[in-house]
Amino acid sequence: MPRRGYHHGNLRQALVEAAIRLIEEKGPQGFTLSEAAKDAGVTPAAVYRHFEGREDLLAEVAKQGYAIFGDLMEHAYEQGQPSAIASFEATGRAYLAFARKFPGHYQAMFEAGLSLARDPDLARGAARAQAVLEKAASGLADRLPPDRRPPAAMFSAHVWAMSHGVVELFARGSPGTRAPFPPEELLETGIGIYLRGLGLIAPDE
Structure with missing residues (x-):
């Protein structure tokens, strides 16, 4: 289960916060966009509406x-x-x-x-x-x-x-x-x- 989802369309910031949590757990190179999407409670495809890729999110x-x-x-x-x-x-x-x-x-x-x-x-x-x-x-x-x-x-x-x-x-x-x-x-x-x-x-x- 994702730890928290996004509300009122603020998916971009929800993904940033998911990335921060994952970085703290695994380091900046230790997570994938799919993991960030899962943590934020959305599909991996949704990430690309806001970020071109993992480096863009970082x-x-x-x-x-x-x-x-x-x-x-x-x-x-x-x-x-x-x-x-x-x-x-x-x-x-x-x-x-x-x-x-x-x-x-x-x-x-x-x-x-x-x-x-x-x-x-x-x-x-x-x-x-x-x-x-x-x-x-x-x-x-x-x-x-x-x-x-x-x-x-x-x-x-x-x-x-x-x-x-x-x-x-x-x-x-x-x-x-x-x-x-x-x-x-x-x-x-x-x-x-x-x-x-x-x-x-x-x-x-």
């Missing part, structure tokens, strides 16, 4: 995920203001919070192998989230002398990679059960080491 999940992610990142940045360091650290924590609360969206965005070039809306969503992290990084980088100032894009990419690594190794799935420290603590200390290396915070902070 792209819609990712687009909706980026919208949520962008909102969380912007909120985190604003909550940290006017401190550049607080805003920067908050955006990293928002990454972990998003991965934990929205695992289906997260996997569609970062583990499904989707090309951002396939859809302008998908690319815009990803760019919006990246821009928030770059803004936070730029606020810190501006405090460094020009000859020691890394590009904001590189600065933000380092923290994005650190956040992603913590999520993949310790915040999702079975590896997380073996983590010696909470994911938030791992990320916070990692960011602290990175910022100390750049001379942006004192050794005893």
Whole structure:
């Protein structure tokens, strides 16, 4: 029996929600369109009225995920203001919070192998989230002398990679059960080491 059907003609969103549930259970490559249709309570043929194929459905999940992610990142940045360091650290924590609360969206965005070039809306969503992290990084980088100032894009990419690594190794799935420290603590200390290396915070902070 399907877990929930669609109502009032909102089949497109019902299929998205079915895909999210299946991604959480099986991963972004572990389900078929037929399974999504069954979960939504419709025939497989009905899927093609709204999506060209499985990748199209995954792209819609990712687009909706980026919208949520962008909102969380912007909120985190604003909550940290006017401190550049607080805003920067908050955006990293928002990454972990998003991965934990929205695992289906997260996997569609970062583990499904989707090309951002396939859809302008998908690319815009990803760019919006990246821009928030770059803004936070730029606020810190501006405090460094020009000859020691890394590009904001590189600065933000380092923290994005650190956040992603913590999520993949310790915040999702079975590896997380073996983590010696909470994911938030791992990320916070990692960011602290990175910022100390750049001379942006004192050794005893």
